[in-house]
Amino acid sequence: MLHDAKDRLDLSQNERQILSLIRRRGPLPRAVLAQATGLSPQAITNLTRKLIQNRFLDAGAVVRGKVGQPSTPLSLAPEGALFLGLKLGRRLVELALVDFLGHVKIHRQEIYSHPTPDRVLSFARNGIATILASMPQPDRVAGLGIATPFRLWDWGAEMVGWRDFDLADHLGKGLPFPVFLENDASTACAAELIFGRSVLPRDFVHLYIAHFAGGGVVLDGRLRVGPRRNAGALGSMPIPGGRQLLDVASVSTLEERLGHPLPPDDSGWQVPADIEAPWIAESAEALAFVALSATALLDIPTVVIDGAVPPATRRALADATRTALARLPAAGIDRPDIVEGSLARSARILGAAALPLAHFFEPGGALT
Amino acid sequence: MLHDAKDRLDLSQNERQILSLIRRRGPLPRAVLAQATGLSPQAITNLTRKLIQNRFLDAGAVVRGKVGQPSTPLSLAPEGALFLGLKLGRRLVELALVDFLGHVKIHRQEIYSHPTPDRVLSFARNGIATILASMPQPDRVAGLGIATPFRLWDWGAEMVGWRDFDLADHLGKGLPFPVFLENDASTACAAELIFGRSVLPRDFVHLYIAHFAGGGVVLDGRLRVGPRRNAGALGSMPIPGGRQLLDVASVSTLEERLGHPLPPDDSGWQVPADIEAPWIAESAEALAFVALSATALLDIPTVVIDGAVPPATRRALADATRTALARLPAAGIDRPDIVEGSLARSARILGAAALPLAHFFEPGGALT
């Protein structure tokens, strides 16, 4: 029997585990799912039947060539569910419609000198209405995720309007699906966890270098947000010299050295090496310190470095961090691997869309 | 129907949740358990019936005085299960039999100049045999936990015998119950989590100052040990000045300042204020730095400070850490509360006994 639109999104833990496994490992036949989940083949038959009926999974072409009955790999249905992501930045607001596989289907953006609640609200409302109107099946949208820096009002007098403004609450009214909101650096981490191309362990720390530096923490395959939604505030980590990470390793400090702002969108940048190199060196010192702190505290094997920076800059940051890490004292612990992220600029908005995805489709809701 | 000794320890998640709730909040009537667990009253009736039959819970005297049928609070049965704890130290090895409520029923110890595998093994084997022989129901012992510093062989040439020696494995042979082993600072944290008198949130970091400094991390009410069993290695946290926490905030550095070792057992100590005070001040700086790092990373609201030190010293350390914390930059995060632990010297051996307890009786096994 087919479920109505409500029940369709009400998945059991085992259904979520199946989808999560296929998301990470690619199309899998039922026998492998049984092995990986520890469930009986019969249970997998029943669960996948329901998931296929509800159009979350597609049965692929049977695979022949091995001894025994051929297997039919099951893959995620791209249109199984769709998600909206809204990313709020200092100079740019973006809205995207993302499919079940993490592909951006529609994208719109707007540049401003600084964001105001009204402006963001009307951009989002118009954009969402337009997107929904253009879709054949708007009820396939499971939710909206918002990625935003926290404490916007600390940016200056013109931003006080954000102080007591609850964007998620305002946008939620009138929308037929739930709204989620997280720190933009946390969503970047969520995106790497859910849509990332790199093979990552179940536990990692994610450092994201944008105008500010921030981060996220993944433990046991789940993004940790903490009791006050402020976990992964890696920019606030104390570092030697009475400073914090964001005082050193952020694009804002590079802009200060440079004397002018860098472009807010994806057009890349050219920064003279004699300015970028010392910024990278100093940032890497701080990043290595933070990476080592995280490892001592949590036994983290891998630290991911990503950011809204050109690929070459990210590469240089990761390399320099590895070097700096080797110089820090690490008695009693193993230094973590430093790995580059795979999503760069798009991490935050993809992560925004990943918030409703995780809520409905990942085991445990993936965020506490 | 009564279960045999095997099945008796095989508790479902919901049974564990009931025991865990009663352990933390004291005796509770069934109606409160239903409310707190979200289970139906009927389910609670069935589950508690089984727990009472298996002697893990006792029904108390009915409580009258309120409108409606009187309630019968259920409390933990002290002899519901018993646990052995073995604590290995630099100068002292201890063995304890601990009951379901965390009370030490039998305790024995032995002093040495340094521990050797043979000596520890024979102390433990003799002690366990003697204890079991003296008990009316030795089958009530659910397991043995071992608390030990890691990397004993780094202490000096006379300790190389520990290098490839698996204490848990050797002791486990011939014992009719499982053996668990963790870092001693982690067990101190586990003890505070499970037996501690303080009311603590579901997330906290625990700093334990003994000959070395170490710690533990509790997230969502569970001790985190990490993929390589090395989480909470807080002594290895980097601090400013190219050092690590254990270079500053440990009893070994106090002994260096003092010029002679302090007594290994519970006899307390007298350290001249002009030596202790600067040690406390410098340690507190480092502890505050580490506490703030943990908060930025994990959104930890509370940091517990405990140690194998006299109460006055612990108090002074906590006070000084609060002061130091207030001076550190904390943009974007809330400084954590600094709380004193409640178990001091006994934390590690109680935590050792808590390892099998957590394995059999806490939700999720309480250690990954």
Add this chain to the structure above:
DNA sequence: TTGTCAATAAATCAATCATGTTGACTAATG
């Protein structure tokens, strides 16, 4: 003061449902 009864809360009984397992079976292949 005492007897009666409605309201309330705790706890259980019996029936049912959801979701898994087990063991026998079928299907398709090298």
Add this chain to the structure above:
DNA sequence: CATTAGTCAACATGATTGATTTATTGACAA
């Protein structure tokens, strides 16, 4: 024909639901 994927039917476990029982307080009338 051994091997592997997958399904069918019967059953087991562990929860929920709704009706029911029990024990009490507190109000009110005799």
